[in-house]
Amino acid sequence: MSSTALPSRPIWAPSDEQIGTTTLTRFQDHVRATHGLEFEDYESLWRWSVTDLEGFWSSVWNFFGLDSESGYERVLTDEAMPGTRWFPGARVNFARFLLERGKPEATAVVSIDETGHTRYLTWSALRQQVSALAAELDRAEVAVGDVVAGYLPNIAEAVVAFLATASIGAVWSSVGQDYAAQAVVDRFEQLAPKVLIAADGYTFGGRTHTRGSTVDEIVSQLPSLAQVILVDNVGDSPTTDIRRGARSPVTWRSWDEAMTTVGRNTPVDVPFDHPLWVLFSSGTTGRPKGLVHGHGGVLVEKVKQIGLHWDLGPDDRVFWYTSPSWMMWNTQVSALLSGGSIVCYDGSPIHPDSNWLWRIAADLDVSFLGVSPGYLQASANEDVHPAAQFDLSRLRAMGSTGSPLAAHLQLWARDRVGDLPLWSMSGGTDLASALVGGVPTQPVWSGRISGRCLGAAVEAWDEHGNPVHDSVGELVVRKPMPSMPIRLWNDPDGTKYRSAYFENYPGVWRQGDWITVHGDGTVVIHGRSDSTLNRNGIRMGSSDIYAVVESLPEITEALVIGAEQPDGTYWMPLFVVLRPDFHLDDFARERIRSEIRDKVSPRHVPDEIFAVPALPHTRTGKKIEVPIKRILQGAAVDEVISRDAVDDASLLDFYSDLVARRNLVPAETR
Numbered sequence: 152m153s154s155t156a157l158p159s160r161p162i163w164a165p166s167d168e169q170i171g172t173t174t175l176t177r178f179q180d181h182v183r184a185t186h187g188l189e190f191e192d193y194e195s196l197w198r199w200s201v202t203d204l205e206g207f208w209s210s211v212w213n214f215f216g217l218d219s220e221s222g223y224e225r226v227l228t229d230e231a232m233p234g235t236r237w238f239p240g241a242r243v244n245f246a247r248f249l250l251e252r253g254k255p256e257a258t259a260v261v262s263i264d265e266t267g268h269t270r271y272l273t274w275s276a277l278r279q280q281v282s283a284l285a286a287e288l289d290r291a292e293v294a295v296g297d298v299v300a301g302y303l304p305n306i307a308e309a310v311v312a313f314l315a316t317a318s319i320g321a322v323w324s325s326v327g328q329d330y331a332a333q334a335v336v337d338r339f340e341q342l343a344p345k346v347l348i349a350a351d352g353y354t355f356g357g358r359t360h361t362r363g364s365t366v367d368e369i370v371s372q373l374p375s376l377a378q379v380i381l382v383d384n385v386g387d388s389p390t391t392d393i394r395r396g397a398r399s400p401v402t403w404r405s406w407d408e409a410m411t412t413v414g415r416n417t418p419v420d421v422p423f424d425h426p427l428w429v430l431f432s433s434g435t436t437g438r439p440k441g442l443v444h445g446h447g448g449v450l451v452e453k454v455k456q457i458g459l460h461w462d463l464g465p466d467d468r469v470f471w472y473t474s475p476s477w478m479m480w481n482t483q484v485s486a487l488l489s490g491g492s493i494v495c496y497d498g499s500p501i502h503p504d505s506n507w508l509w510r511i512a513a514d515l516d517v518s519f520l521g522v523s524p525g526y527l528q529a530s531a532n533e534d535v536h537p538a539a540q541f542d543l544s545r546l547r548a549m550g551s552t553g554s555p556l557a558a559h560l561q562l563w564a565r566d567r568v569g570d571l572p573l574w575s576m577s578g579g580t581d582l583a584s585a586l587v588g589g590v591p592t593q594p595v596w597s598g599r600i601s602g603r604c605l606g607a608a609v610e611a612w613d614e615h616g617n618p619v620h621d622s623v624g625e626l627v628v629r630k631p632m633p634s635m636p637i638r639l640w641n642d643p644d645g646t647k648y649r650s651a652y653f654e655n656y657p658g659v660w661r662q663g664d665w666i667t668v669h670g671d672g673t674v675v676i677h678g679r680s681d682s683t684l685n686r687n688g689i690r691m692g693s694s695d696i697y698a699v700v701e702s703l704p705e706i707t708e709a710l711v712i713g714a715e716q717p718d719g720t721y722w723m724p725l726f727v728v729l730r731p732d733f734h735l736d737d738f739a740r741e742r743i744r745s746e747i748r749d750k751v752s753p754r755h756v757p758d759e760i761f762a763v764p765a766l767p768h769t770r771t772g773k774k775i776e777v778p779i780k781r782i783l784q785g786a787a788v789d790e791v792i793s794r795d796a797v798d799d800a801s802l803l804d805f806y807s808d809l810v811a812r813r814n815l816v817p818a819e820t821r
Contacts (some may be wrong), residue, residue: 161594161595161596162561162562162565162595162596162597163565163570163571163572163573163594163595164594164595165572165591165592165593165594169591170591170592173462173591173592174458174459174462174463174464174591175459175460175462175590175591175592176592177214178210178214178458178459179196181210181213181214182210185210185213186206186210193590193592193593193602193672194602194671194672196605197602197603197605197672200605200606201606201607201608201630204226204227204230204606204630204631205225205226205227207605207606208226208227208237208451208606208633209226211451211454211455211606212226212238212451215451215454215455215458217243217248217450217451217454220243220247220248221241221242221243221420222240222241223238223239223240223241223423224238224239224240225238225239225240226238227631230630230631231631231658232630232631232635232653232658232659232660233635233645233648233649233652233653235631235635236424237423237424237447237448237451237631237633238423238447238451238633239423240423241422241423241447242420242421242422242423243420243421243423243446243447243450244317244318244320244418244419244420244421244446245317245427245446245447245449245450246281246314246315246317246318246418247318247418247420248450248488249314249485249487249488250274250277250278250281250314250318250418252274252465252487252488252489252490253274253277253465253487253490253491253492254274254465254490255273255274255275255278256273256274256275257273257274257465257490257492258271258272258273258274258468258492259272259273259274259276259277259487259492259493260272260277260307260310260487260492260493260494260495261468261492261493261494261495261515262306262307262494262495262497263494263495263496263497263511263515264354264496264497264498265354265355265356265357265497265498265499265502266354269515270307272307277310277311277314280311280315280410281311281314281315281318282315282414282415282416283409283410283411283412283413284311284312284315284380284409284410284412285315285318285319285414285415285416285418286412286413286414286415286416287315287380287404287409287412288315288316288319288321288346289319289414289415290412290414291345291346291377291378291402292345292377293316293319293321293345293346294320294321295319295320295321295419295421295425296320296321296322296425296426297321297322297344297345297346298321298322298323298324298342298343298344298345298429299312299316299321299322299323299324299344299345299346299347299348300323300324300325300326300339300342300344300346300347300348301313301323301324301325301326301347301348301349301475302325302326302328302330302335302347302348302349302350302362302366302369303325303327303328303348303349303350303382303475304327304328304350304353304354304384304474304475304497305327305473305474305475305480305495305496305497306350306382306384306495306497307495308348308350308382308384308406309325309475309480309495310484310487310493310495312325312348312380313325313428313481313484314484317418317427317428317446318415318418318419319415319418319419320419320421320425321345322342322426322427322428322429322443323427323428323429324338324339324342324344324428324429324430324431324441325475325476325480326338326339326431326475326476327474327475327476327477327770328350328352328353328360328362328365329353329355329360329474329476329770329798330476330770330795331365331795332365332368332369332372333795334793334795334796335365335369336369336372336373337439337793337795338431338439338441339369339373340372340373341441341640341641342429342441342640343373343375344373344375344376345375345376345377345378346376346377346378346379346380347366347369347370347373347376347378347379347380348379348380348382348406349362349366349369349379349380349381349382350362350381350382350383350384350385351363351366351381351382351383351384351385351386351387352384352385352387353384353385353497354385354497354498355498355499355502356498356499356502357499357502357503359385360385361385361387362387363387366379366381370401376401377400377401377402378401378402378403378404379401379402379403379404380404380405380406380409381403381404381405381406382406383405383406383407384497421446422446422447423445423446423447423448424445424446424447424448424637425445425446425447426443426444426445426446426637427444427445427446427449428443428444428449428481429441429442429443429640430442430444430478430481430580430583431476431580432580432581439793439796440639440640440647440651441639441640441641442580442581442583442636442639442640443636443637443638443639443640444583444634444636444637445637447633448632448633448634448635448637449481449485449583449634450488451633451634452582452583452584452606452632452633452634453482453485453488453584454488455604455605455606456482456485456584456585456604457485457486457488457489458488458489459605460574460585460588460589460590460591460604460605461486461519461548461550461589461591462548462591463486463489463491463519464489464490464491465489465490465491466491466518467486467489467491467492467518467519468491468492468493468494468515468516468517468518468519468545469483469486469491469492469493469494469517469518469519469521470493470494470496470508470511470512470515470517470519470520470521471483471520471521471522471550472496472500472508472521472522472523472526473521474770474771476770476771477580477770477771478579478580478583479521479552479553481583482583482584483495483521486519491518494511494515494517496508496511500522500526500529501526501529504533505526505529505530505532505533505535506530506533506535506537506540506541508520508522508526509530509535509537509540509541509543510541512541512543512546513541513542513543516545517545517546518545518546518547518548519546519547519548519549519550520546520548520549520550521549521550521551521552522549522550522551523551523552523553523554523772524551524553524554524555524556524557524560525553525554525708525772527551527556527560527563527564528560528701528707528708529707530563530567531559531560531563531567532704532707532730535567536567537567537568538567538568538569539567543568543569546568546569546571547571548571548572548573548574548589548591549564549568549571549572549573549574550573550574550575550576550588550589551573551574551575551576552575552576552577552578552585553771553772553773554678554694554697554772554773554774555575555577555675555676555677555678555692555694555697555698556573556575557598557694557697557698557701557702558597558598558698559597559698559702561573561575561595561597561598562597572589572591572595573595574588574589574595574600574601575588575589575600575676576588576589576600577600577664577676578604579662581635581636581652581662582632582634582635582636583634584604584634585604585607586603586604586607586609586626586628586662587600587602587603587604587607587609587666587674587676588600588601588602588604589601590602596673598675598698599669599673599674599675600673600674600675600676601673601674602672602673602674603668603672603674606632606633607628607632608628608629608630609626609627609628609666609668609674610624610626610627610628610629610668611623611624611625611626611627611666611667611668612624612625612627612656612659613625616656616659620668620669620670621667621668621669621670622667623665623666623667623677623692624665624666624667625655625656625661625662625663625664625665625666625680626661626662626663626664626665626666626676626680627656627659627660627661627662628659628660628662629659629660635660636648639651663679663680664676664677664678664679664680665677665678665679665680665692676692676694677692677693677694677695678692678693678694678695678776679693679776679777684696684711684713684723684755686713686721686723686754686755693711693774693776695751695752696709696711696725696747696751696755697709697711699746699747699750699751700725700727700743700746700747703742703743703746704730705729705730705733705739706727706728706729706730706733706743707728707729707730708727708728708765708766709725709726709727709728709766710725710726710727710766710774710776710779711723711724711725711726711757712724712726712776712779712780712783713780714780714783714784715784716784722758722759722783723755723757723758724757724758724759724760724761724783725743725757725759725760725761726760726761726762726763726766727743727760727761727762727763728762728763728764728765728766729762734762735760735761735762740760743757743760744756744757744760761809763802763805764802765799765802766802767779767797767798767799767800767802767803768797768798769796769797769798770796770797770798772798775792775797777791778791778792778803779803779806782803782806782807782810783806783809783810785810787807788803788804788806788807
């Protein structure tokens with residue numbers, strides 16, 4: 152993967168006036184006043200932020216008013232990883248700081264479903280509901296450090312449940328309702344939750360999916376539960392139906408009953424590294440691992456991210472299409488730290504059509520919209536014209552994550568949405584935040600991410616641990632960050648933690664992505680390093696193939712795999728999902744090969760191209776590359792992936808059947 156030169160002009164650039172009004176500029180003024188430092192550009196500011204960790208993170212602490220919450224003994228104990236302790240002596244509560252942000256009469260949460268039914272929750276109402284639920288959890292004898300689990304769609308009640316849990320010092324973990332019972336139990340059973348907060352169902356794709364019996368099944372397999380609180384979301388009457396046959400002595404309460412509880416209204420201060428939530432890995436192989444993040448680490452990371460990188464303020468309304476199963480839901484809730492508001496959407500992004508998220512953004516006066524490359528591609532395929540069809544005058548910025556963002560989609564957004572930044576970002580559940588992403592004072596170039604996030608010492612390293620520039624390497628973080636997990640769940644001696652992130656480069660965090668860091672500070676993410684295409688020693692990220700193939704008008708999505716074979720050969724098939732009325736004939740195959748040959752690499756033209764009706768994804772929408780690679784190498788489906796972790800597990804059978812068919816054909820005739 153060779154580097155490419157930047158286009159002659161960026162696709163978006165901030166004006167001097169816009170730069171002058173950003174929170175990032177005000178932060179630089181603060182650093183100048185308190186440290187006497189001047190920065191000639193963003194790259195020099197970034198270098199300071201990862202060189203002087205104490206200076207940078209103490210500035211974040213003071214600039215965002217955390218000094219009014221607590222003092223601390225020092226910023227960090229040392230720079231060794233893992234094991235760094237951040238802000239020892241500080242006592243904070245993530246929920247308390249967040250709930251103090253907004254004006255009482257202003258909107259905090261907007262909850263909308265596929266029918267367009269919309270509910271508004273003011274900051275005053277949010278505080279009141281959090282206080283009531285916290286009192287209910289107190290009544291259920293939930294203590295500091297106990298776990299409260301959520302089996303909920305993306306609705307306002309999920310936000311209240313998380314904040315109430317955090318406010319009393321309990322630990323939150325949630326799973327969206329598209330997960331089947333066993334997949335939920337695989338996660339929550341590890342945590343031994345004391346309370347489960349669940350909804351009776353959700354809407355998606357024009358259908359109501361009732362979950363009453365699923366909740367009953369989950370409860371029957373979680374012996375640690377003392378109480379279940381049920382949200383009436385779709386009218387499935389769960390308080391009557393799922394109590395029948397449920398094990399005793401679990402106490403069942405409706406959400407409305409819980410909202411009448413009177414009591415606690417003062418959140419509990421906890422140590423900086425006290426557990427806030429447990430996020431789970433996608434669980435594509437083996438049992439999902441639980442990542443534990445602390446109150447303080449999340450707090451300082453999120454105020455930095457939403458303030459300095461997203462440039463959010465009290466007048467902003469954030470809508471990110473997400474699910475409580477994905478860390479972007481946690482990030483969207485964290486956007487309330489700005490004092491603005493968020494939109495929770497329960498439903499499909501493309502029902503009744505690909506206009507839907509754009510319509511919501513217009514109707515609800517969204518100023519910051521977060522989507523996936525897949526949704527942008529669907530909009531492009533359907534020839535959607537968002538700015539022409541809807542009033543998006545309030546929209547001032549967009550974000551994209553979940554997979555690398557292709558240059559043609561950035562250009563499409565510029566042409567169809569308007570003159571505003573579309574910030575591609577990449578990070579992960581592991582860190583509960585972004586490592587690289589948008590910078591409001593920097594231009595956006597097609598095919599590039601604007602820069603490395605402040606405080607994130609991101610570099611590209613070769614296999615020997617040497618930094619590389621303007622060429623592809625492993626994404627590493629060479630210095631600690633406050634939002635790194637404080638531990639993995641059920642990993643008392645840290646063995647799993649060290650193995651997951653520090654085994655390849657001792658003392659240095661390995662993220663598992665291929666990255667190019669260019670001399671101007673811009674970044675390209677090429678995809679997961681464990682799914683790299685490595686033909687004849689020449690490495691290529693799968694996203695480079697997708698950027699070309701998925702820009703073809705007849706293709707909606709693609710999956711490319713490079714699979715080493717037992718005989719020493721290398722098989723590289725490409726699977727494509729075609730738009731209606733298109734067929735994969737010899738002419739189409741040759742066109743695809745030609746596009747890859749001319750625009751990516753002649754060494755990475757696929758050996759075979761297959762049309763498939765759809766591609767399997769994780770529940771958070773990521774392509775399943777590594778498990779499918781192992782299936783194509785002969786492994787059984789159930790050995791490499793949990794079917795419950797896949798959006799449509801039936802799609803996996805195509806790949807195992809393909810292996811069986813290929814094994815019947817002599818190699819020389821393939």
